[in-house]
Amino acid sequence: MPDRADRRDADPDPVALLRRVADQRDEAAFARLFEDFAPRLKGLFRRGGTDNATAEELAQEAMLTVWRKASLYDPVKASPSTWIFCIARNLRIDATRRERRPEWDPEDPLLVPDHPEPADDRLAASQQTARLRAAIGALSPEQARVIELSFFEGKAHGEIASALGLPLGTVKSRVRLAVGHLRTTLGERS
Amino acid sequence: MSATHHPSDVLIAAYAAGTLPEAQALIVATHGALCPLCRARTRAFEAIGGEVLDGAAPLALSAGAAERALGRLRSAAPDIVPPPAPVSDLPRPLADYVPGGYEALRWRRHGARIATAPVATSRDDGLSAFILRVHPGSSVPRHGHRGVELTLVLAGSYMDELGRFARGDLEEIDGNVEHHPVAGPDGDCICLVVTEGKLRLRGVLARLVQRLTGI
Numbered sequence: 001m002p003d004r005a006d007r008r009d010a011d012p013d014p015v016a017l018l019r020r021v022a023d024q025r026d027e028a029a030f031a032r033l034f035e036d037f038a039p040r041l042k043g044l045f046r047r048g049g050t051d052n053a054t055a056e057e058l059a060q061e062a063m064l065t066v067w068r069k070a071s072l073y074d075p076v077k078a079s080p081s082t083w084i085f086c087i088a089r090n091l092r093i094d095a096t097r098r099e100r101r102p103e104w105d106p107e108d109p110l111l112v113p114d115h116p117e118p119a120d121d122r123l124a125a126s127q128q129t130a131r132l133r134a135a136i137g138a139l140s141p142e143q144a145r146v147i148e149l150s151f152f153e154g155k156a157h158g159e160i161a162s163a164l165g166l167p168l169g170t171v172k173s174r175v176r177l178a179v180g181h182l183r184t185t186l187g188e189r190s
Numbered sequence: 191m192s193a194t195h196h197p198s199d200v201l202i203a204a205y206a207a208g209t210l211p212e213a214q215a216l217i218v219a220t221h222g223a224l225c226p227l228c229r230a231r232t233r234a235f236e237a238i239g240g241e242v243l244d245g246a247a248p249l250a251l252s253a254g255a256a257e258r259a260l261g262r263l264r265s266a267a268p269d270i271v272p273p274p275a276p277v278s279d280l281p282r283p284l285a286d287y288v289p290g291g292y293e294a295l296r297w298r299r300h301g302a303r304i305a306t307a308p309v310a311t312s313r314d315d316g317l318s319a320f321i322l323r324v325h326p327g328s329s330v331p332r333h334g335h336r337g338v339e340l341t342l343v344l345a346g347s348y349m350d351e352l353g354r355f356a357r358g359d360l361e362e363i364d365g366n367v368e369h370h371p372v373a374g375p376d377g378d379c380i381c382l383v384v385t386e387g388k389l390r391l392r393g394v395l396a397r398l399v400q401r402l403t404g405i
Binding site: 027030031034035037038039040041042043044046047055056059060063064067068077078079080081082083084085086088089090092093097098099100101102103104105108110111112113114115128129132133136147148150151152154155156157172175176179180182183 | 210238247251
C-alpha cells in the first residue's frame with residue numbers, strides 16, 4: 001500500500017481527489033482537498049463579514065459537506081471550485097440569513113429533463129473557465145467590485161449600495177453591465 | 191415543452207451568487223425545475239463563484255484543523271442521503287413550501303373568479319409570495335408595482351401586453367410598468383407570484399377591489 005505522501009503527489013487533480021473521496025472514502029484525498037480549499041473558504045467567509053471563529057467553523061462545515069456529498073459531484077456540470085463555492089454559498093445563506101436555499105431537485109419526476117449535451121460541450125469546460133477568468137479580468141474596476149461584493153461577500157444590491165455609498169440605481173446598472181459582459185462570455189457556449 | 195420566457199441575467203446571476211431574497215430564489219428555482227436552459231445559465235453564473243473562490247486570499251486555519259475535520263467525519267453521522275421528494279403535483283422546490291398541494295393552502299377569494307393563497311418563507315423580508323388562481327378567460331385588474339413583480343405559470347396560461355405565458359414561463363416586470371393579464375381558455379391559470387411591496391391597481395373598480403381584498 002503506497003504511503004500518503006506518494007499518493008498526494010501522484011494525484012493532485014481535485015476532480016480525481018473528489019472521486020477518491022466519493023468512491024473509496026479516501027482520507028488522504030480529503031486531507032489534500034482540505035489543504036487546498038479550507039483556507040480559501042475561510043478567506044471567503046471572513047470577507048463576507050463573519051468573525052474569525054465563525055469563518056473557521058463554516059470552512060470546516062463546508063469541507064465536511066464536501067466529504068458527505070462527494071458522490072453527488074458531477075464533473076460535467078461544474079468544476080470542483082464551482083461545486084465547492086455552491087456548498088459554501090448555501091452554508092452562508094443558512095448561517096447569516098437564517099433562510100432556506102430553494103433549489104430544484106434533479107430526482108424530481110416533474111423536473112423537465114436536460115437536453116442531451118453535445119459531446120464537444122463537455123470538452124469545452126476548461127476553455128470555458130479560461131474565458132471566464134479573462135472576462136472577469138477585463139471588467140472595469142467598478143464592475144469588478146460589484147461582482148466581487150455579490151459573489152465574494154454575498155451582498156444584495158441594497159447592501160452593496162450602502163457599502164459603496166452609491167444610489168441603488170447606480171449599483172443596479174453596474175451589476176447589469178458587469179453581468180452583460182460576463183454573459184457574452186458565458187453565452188458563447190450555446 | 192420548454193419555457194419561452196425566462197428570468198433576466200441579473201436575476202439568474204443573483205440566484206447563483208446566493209444574494210436573492212428567499213421568495214425570489216424560490217420562484218427562480220421553481221422556474222429552473224421546468225427550464226433546462228436556465229439550469230445551464232445558473233451553472234454558468236455559478237462558475238463565476240468558482241473563479242472567485244479560486245482567487246480568494248487564503249486565511250490559515252488554526253493548527254490541526256484538517257486533523258479535527260478528519261476526526262469529525264470519522265465519528266460523524268452517516269453520509270447525507272437526500273430526502274425523498276414529497277409526492278406532489280408541484281415541482282420542487284415549490285413542493286417543499288406547499289407540502290399539502292394547492293388544496294391545503296389558505297385560499298382567499300377576490301370575487302368569483304380570482305383567488306390567492308400566501309406561500310410562507312423563512313422570514314418576513316418585505317416580499318410577498320402567493321399562488322394566484324384565475325378562472326379561464328378572466329382578467330386580473332390592470333396594475334403597476336412598487337417594485338419588481340415575478341410571475342411563474344404553473345398551469346393554464348395568460349396573455350398581457352408583453353406576450354403569452356404558459357407553464358414554466360416566468361415574467362419579470364419592473365416597478366414602473368403596468369400590465370393587464372388575461373387568463374387563457376385552457377383551464378384555471380395558476381401562478382406563483384412574488385412581489386416587492388403591494389400591487390397598485392388602476393381604475394375605480396380595481397381600487398375598490400384592492401381596498402376590499404388587500405392584494
